Amino acid sequence: MIVRAVTCPHPPLLLPGVTGGPVPEVEELRTACRAAVEDLAGADVVVAVGGAPSTRVWPVEALSPRHLFAPGTEPLPPGEVLPLSLAVARELLGAVPVELHGVDAALPVEDCRGYGRRLAVRPERIGLLIMADGSARRGPKAPGYEDPRALDLDGVLEDALRAGDPEPFLKLEPELADDLLVGGRAAWQVLSGAWEGRATRAKCHYSADPFGVWYPVFTWTPA
Numbered sequence: 001m002i003v004r005a006v007t008c009p010h011p012p013l014l015l016p017g018v019t020g021g022p023v024p025e026v027e028e029l030r031t032a033c034r035a036a037v038e039d040l041a042g043a044d045v046v047v048a049v050g051g052a053p054s055t056r057v058w059p060v061e062a063l064s065p066r067h068l069f070a071p072g073t074e075p076l077p078p079g080e081v082l083p084l085s086l087a088v089a090r091e092l093l094g095a096v097p098v099e100l101h102g103v104d105a106a107l108p109v110e111d112c113r114g115y116g117r118r119l120a121v122r123p124e125r126i127g128l129l130i131m132a133d134g135s136a137r138r139g140p141k142a143p144g145y146e147d148p149r150a151l152d153l154d155g156v157l158e159d160a161l162r163a164g165d166p167e168p169f170l171k172l173e174p175e176l177a178d179d180l181l182v183g184g185r186a187a188w189q190v191l192s193g194a195w196e197g198r199a200t201r202a203k204c205h206y207s208a209d210p211f212g213v214w215y216p217v218f219t220w221t222p223a
Contacts, residue, residue, distance in 0.1 A: 007184075007218050008088075015064060017070040046099070053083065055107055058086055120194045134214025137180050138154070200223055
């Protein structure tokens with residue numbers, strides 16, 4: 001049973017050492033994410049779901065990929081490396097025990113929804129942490145430059161998050177999500193399966209695009 005859901009973004013900027021020093025926009029986002037993650041306290045288990053190269057449960061002790069983003073970082077020793085989404089989830093959770101569920105970023109919509117439904121019928125009281133970015137094409141300084149469709153799409157997704165409505169995420173087409181560099185399509189569609197049919201109270205902790213990528217931070221609680 002899912003008792004609460006939180007959605008946080010997963011930019012590499014949230015990994016230790018990547019910014020090289022405090023950056024106000026990053027610290028504001030980090031604070032919002034950690035406040036949202038605190039809403040998962042009291043669950044029997046926290047399950048983090050994020051895009052990954054393959055769909056499986058990843059080892060919590062796997063290495064962080066921060067060396068790929070932090071200048072001057074020593075190369076990693078041999079070993080399995082977490083996908084970025086799950087590495088950021090682990091960083092935000094700190095010492096909180098977590099299951100790290102990677103979902104193939106190309107997983108079809110119905111398979112994503114089915115994954116969420118399977119999580120929802122587990123007997124434990126689950127706190128669900130969804131790691132998901134919006135479009136990275138929200139302006140000329142964005143990683144994917146600018147696409148006029150990005151703001152419209154993110155607007156639909158933001159409305160869904162504010163309303164606590166999981167249904168619109170299922171209408172997010174994988175091809176369009178890929179084109180607009182949406183980093184949360186599969187994870188949000190897992191949320192749709194896990195949360196379907198429930199009345200919701202939604203809380204917004206953060207919603208902005210300081211670097212041309214939309215970073216939403218929300219908590220959903222059953223009404």
